[in-house]
Amino acid sequence: MADILPFLKSLISTSGVSGHETPVAKLIEEKWRPLVDEISFSRVGSLHGLKRGNGKKNRPSVMIAAHMDAIGMMVVKIVDGFLHITNVGGIDVRVLPGIEVTVHASSGEALPAVIALPPSKLLPASADDALDMKYFLVDTGLTPREVEKKVKVGDLVSFANEPLELAGEVLSGHTLDNRASVAALTVCLEELQSKPHVWDVWAVATVQEETSFLGAYTSAFHIRPDIAIAVDGTFAKGPGANGWQTHALGKGVGLCMGPNMHPFLHKSLTELADKLEIPWFLDVTSAHSGTDAYPMQVTAEGIPTALVEFPIRYMHMPVESVSVKDVQRAGRLLAEFIASLEIDFIEKVIWE
Amino acid sequence: MLAYYGSKLPDFIKKNMPTFGTPQLKLLEKLCNVIAVSGGEGEVRKIVLEEIKPYADEVKVDALGNVLAVKRGRAAKHMKVMLDAHMDEVGFMIVADDGEGIYRFETVGGIDPRYLLGKQVYVGKDRTPGVIGGKPVHLMDAGERTRKVAVDGLRIDLGPAGKAKIGDRAGFATKFRRAGPSILSKSIDDRIGVATVIELLKHASSNIDVCAAFTVQEEIGLRGAKVAAQYFNPDVAIAIDSTPANDLPHFDGDENITYNTKLGFGPAIYLADGSTLHDPRLVRFLQNIGDAGKIPYQLRQPGGGGTDSGAIQRALTGIPTVSVSAPHRYTHSPISIARVEDWKNTLALLHAALKKITPEVIAKR
Numbered sequence: 236m237a238d239i240l241p242f243l244k245s246l247i248s249t250s251g252v253s254g255h256e257t258p259v260a261k262l263i264e265e266k267w268r269p270l271v272d273e274i275s276f277s278r279v280g281s282l283h284g285l286k287r288g289n290g291k292k293n294r295p296s297v298m299i300a301a302h303m304d305a306i307g308m309m310v311v312k313i314v315d316g317f318l319h320i321t322n323v324g325g326i327d328v329r330v331l332p333g334i335e336v337t338v339h340a341s342s343g344e345a346l347p348a349v350i351a352l353p354p355s356k357l358l359p360a361s362a363d364d365a366l367d368m369k370y371f372l373v374d375t376g377l378t379p380r381e382v383e384k385k386v387k388v389g390d391l392v393s394f395a396n397e398p399l400e401l402a403g404e405v406l407s408g409h410t411l412d413n414r415a416s417v418a419a420l421t422v423c424l425e426e427l428q429s430k431p432h433v434w435d436v437w438a439v440a441t442v443q444e445e446t447s448f449l450g451a452y453t454s455a456f457h458i459r460p461d462i463a464i465a466v467d468g469t470f471a472k473g474p475g476a477n478g479w480q481t482h483a484l485g486k487g488v489g490l491c492m493g494p495n496m497h498p499f500l501h502k503s504l505t506e507l508a509d510k511l512e513i514p515w516f517l518d519v520t521s522a523h524s525g526t527d528a529y530p531m532q533v534t535a536e537g538i539p540t541a542l543v544e545f546p547i548r549y550m551h552m553p554v555e556s557v558s559v560k561d562v563q564r565a566g567r568l569l570a571e572f573i574a575s576l577e578i579d580f581i582e583k584v585i586w587e
Numbered sequence: 588m589l590a591y592y593g594s595k596l597p598d599f600i601k602k603n604m605p606t607f608g609t610p611q612l613k614l615l616e617k618l619c620n621v622i623a624v625s626g627g628e629g630e631v632r633k634i635v636l637e638e639i640k641p642y643a644d645e646v647k648v649d650a651l652g653n654v655l656a657v658k659r660g661r662a663a664k665h666m667k668v669m670l671d672a673h674m675d676e677v678g679f680m681i682v683a684d685d686g687e688g689i690y691r692f693e694t695v696g697g698i699d700p701r702y703l704l705g706k707q708v709y710v711g712k713d714r715t716p717g718v719i720g721g722k723p724v725h726l727m728d729a730g731e732r733t734r735k736v737a738v739d740g741l742r743i744d745l746g747p748a749g750k751a752k753i754g755d756r757a758g759f760a761t762k763f764r765r766a767g768p769s770i771l772s773k774s775i776d777d778r779i780g781v782a783t784v785i786e787l788l789k790h791a792s793s794n795i796d797v798c799a800a801f802t803v804q805e806e807i808g809l810r811g812a813k814v815a816a817q818y819f820n821p822d823v824a825i826a827i828d829s830t831p832a833n834d835l836p837h838f839d840g841d842e843n844i845t846y847n848t849k850l851g852f853g854p855a856i857y858l859a860d861g862s863t864l865h866d867p868r869l870v871r872f873l874q875n876i877g878d879a880g881k882i883p884y885q886l887r888q889p890g891g892g893g894t895d896s897g898a899i900q901r902a903l904t905g906i907p908t909v910s911v912s913a914p915h916r917y918t919h920s921p922i923s924i925a926r927v928e929d930w931k932n933t934l935a936l937l938h939a940a941l942k943k944i945t946p947e948v949i950a951k952r
Contacts, residue, residue: 327732353836377766399716481726
C-alpha cells in the first residue's frame with residue numbers, strides 16, 4: 236500500500252475554509268485525475284471523480300464522500316491595524332490565544348499572523364472568566380497603514396501551524412477533520428486501480444460540511460447513487476475524553492450505527508471487516524451523526540447510507556491527531572467493499 | 588540586508604558601530620528557536636559561548652550556569668559596566684506519566700494557562716514533538732466551552748509510542764519568522780536581550796570593562812543575576828530585556844492608557860517597575876544619549892513587572908542600575924511580535940551610551 240502520509244501532510248497544509256475550498260480542491264483534483272475516468276466540479280464546488288465499473292450498461296453506483304472544507308475565521312472589522320474575526324464553522328475559542336494563522340488578504344498575499352488575547356486591562360471584567368470570539372484580535376505585525384491597504388472585511392483567516400509527526404505513526408495538525416478522510420478516499424481509489432469492480436464509483440470531496448452540508452446534499456442529488464458512504468472522523472480516547480463516545484486511537488476503523496445509517500449496509504461492512512481481519516469498532520449515534528451521512532440519506536427519494544470513520548484526538552483544535560494506519564485501513568475497507576459489490580447487491584439492501 | 592543606521596548619527600556613535608542586518612537577525616533566529624526553560628538553559632548557553640569566545644578576554648560558566656564574560660578596556664582608569672540579559676524562557680516541566688505517551692506537566696515561569704490548549708511543543712533534549720491537548724469542544728456543555736482552561740486539565744501528548752522522562756523540560760514549538768517590519772517568534776523575551784549583549788560585546792568600546800552576564804532563572808526569581816552581580820561587582824549595570832507592548836485597542840473604543848510600551852517607538856527605558864526604582868542618573872544619561880544621537884526611545888510606563896535589575900541593584904553594597912527593553916507584544920505566549928527597527932535602535936542607544944559613559948555620570952546624586 237502506498238504511503239499516504241506525504242499527501243495527507245500537503246492536504247492539511249493547503250487552505251480551504253468552508254465556502255472557499257478551491258485551493259485544496261485543485262490539489263485533490265490533481266491527485267485523483269489519474270485515478271478516475273472522469274473528474275468534474277459540481278455547481279457549488281464539490282469535486283466529483285467517476286471511476287467506472289466493469290458491469291454492463293446502467294450499472295449501479297456508489298458514492299463515497301468526504302468533506303474537504305475546513306473550519307476557519309473571517310475578518311469582520313479592522314481597528315488600528317488589528318483584525319476582529321468571526322468563526323466559519325465550529326471554532327473552539329479556547330484554542331485561539333497565541334495560535335499561528337494565515338490571513339488570506341484581498342491583496343492576494345497570505346499574511347502570517349497571530350491571534351491575540353488582549354491584555355485583561357483592555358477587556359471587560361467578564362472576559363477574565365469566559366472567552367469570547369469578539370474580543371480576540373488578529374495581529375499581522377504590519378503597520379496599520381499596510382493592513383488597511385491589504386486586508387478587507389470578509390477576508391479569510393485559516394490555521395497555519397505546521398503538521399507535526401508524533402511517535403507511533405500519528406500525524407497531528409489542524410484540519411485533519413476532514414482531510415484525513417480525503418486521504419482515505421485517495422487510498423481507496425489507489426487500491427481500486429488493481430481491483431476489478433462491477434459498480435461505478437463516485438469519489439466526492441464535498442464543500443461546506445462544517446457550515447450547512449451544502450456539498451453532500453447537492454452532490455448526492457446530482458449523482459443519485461444507489462448507495463452512499465460518508466467518511467469522517469469520530470472522537471478518539473485521550474486527555475479529557477474517555478466517555479462512551481470515544482474510541483482508541485490507532486486500533487481500527489469505526490463503523491457507525493444510528494438513524495442516519497442503513498442497517499444492512501452497516502452489517503455488510505462489519506462482516507467484510509471481520510472477514511478481511513481489518514480491525515474495527517462499533518460507533519453509535521442516537522440521532523444526527525454530524526457527518527455527510529445525515530444530508531445524503533435524505534437526498535431525492537432517499538439513499539441507503541453508511542458511515543466509515545476513524546478516531547481523531549482533539550477534534551477542531553489545531554493539533555487534531557490521527558493514526559495514519561487507521562486512515563489506510565478505512566481506505567482499504569472502502570475499496571474491498573466496493574470490489575465486493577455484485578450487480579444485484581442493491582436488491583439485498585432491505586429492511587427487516 | 589537592512590540599511591545601516593541613519594547617516595544623521597554623530598560620528599562618535601558611528602565609530603565601531605555594530606552593523607545591523609542579516610547576520611544579526613540570523614543570530615536572533617537561532618537563539619529564539621532553541622528551547623531553554625528556566626533551570627535548563629544549556630541550548631542558549633552553547634550558542635552564547637560559541638559567539639563570544641573569540642571576542643572576550645575572559646569567559647566562565649559559574650555555579651548556576653550563568654555565562655560571565657569580560658572584555659577589558661584599555662583606558663588607564665575605566666568603569667566596569669555590567670550588561671545583563673537572561674537566557675531562560677518560560678515553559679513546562681513533565682511531572683507525571685499517565686501512560687501511552689500522555690504526560691502531566693507544570694508550567695515554569697508566568698504563563699497564562701489560556702495560551703496552552705491546542706499548542707505544539709518540543710519535549711526534552713531530543714526535542715520530542717508533542718501537543719497540548721484536552722477535552723474536545725463537542726463533548727462539552729455550553730458553560731464549559733468558554734471557561735478558562737486550568738493546567739491540571741491539560742496533558743502533553745507525545746503520540747502512543749512517545750516517551751519522556753519525569754523532569755524533562757518542554758517549550759513551545761513555534762518557529763521564528765519575519766512579517767513585514769516585524770519578527771514573529773517565541774522567546775523574544777529575552778533572546779533579543781541575549782543577542783543585544785552578544786553584539787555589544789563583539790563591538791565593545793575600549794573606554795570601559797564590559798562585564799557581560801548571560802543569566803539563568805530570571806523567569807523564576809532573578810536568581811542568576813543576583814550571583815552574577817556579586818561576582819562582577821560592577822560600577823553600574825544595565826539589564827537588557829524585552830517588555831510587553833500592550834498597545835492594542837480598548838474593547839469599547841476608550842483610549843488605551845495602560846499600554847506599557849508601544850511597538851515602533853524605540854527602546855523602552857525603565858523608570859520604575861515592580862522591583863526597582865531605576866537609577867535616575869542612568870535614566871537621564873540614556874535619554875541624553877538618545878536625544879543627542881536622534882535615536883528614538885520611549886519611557887516604559889511606570890508600573891509592575893520587572894527585570895534582572897531587581898536583583899542587581901540590591902547586590903553587594905548596591906549597584907546603580909537601569910533597564911532597557913526592546914518591546915514585544917504577547918509576552919510569555921507561543922508567539923510574540925517585535926519590530927526589527929526597535930531592536931536596531933536598542934542596539935544603537937546602548938552602543939552610543941557605552942561609548943560615552945564615564946564615572947561622572949554617577950558621581951553625584
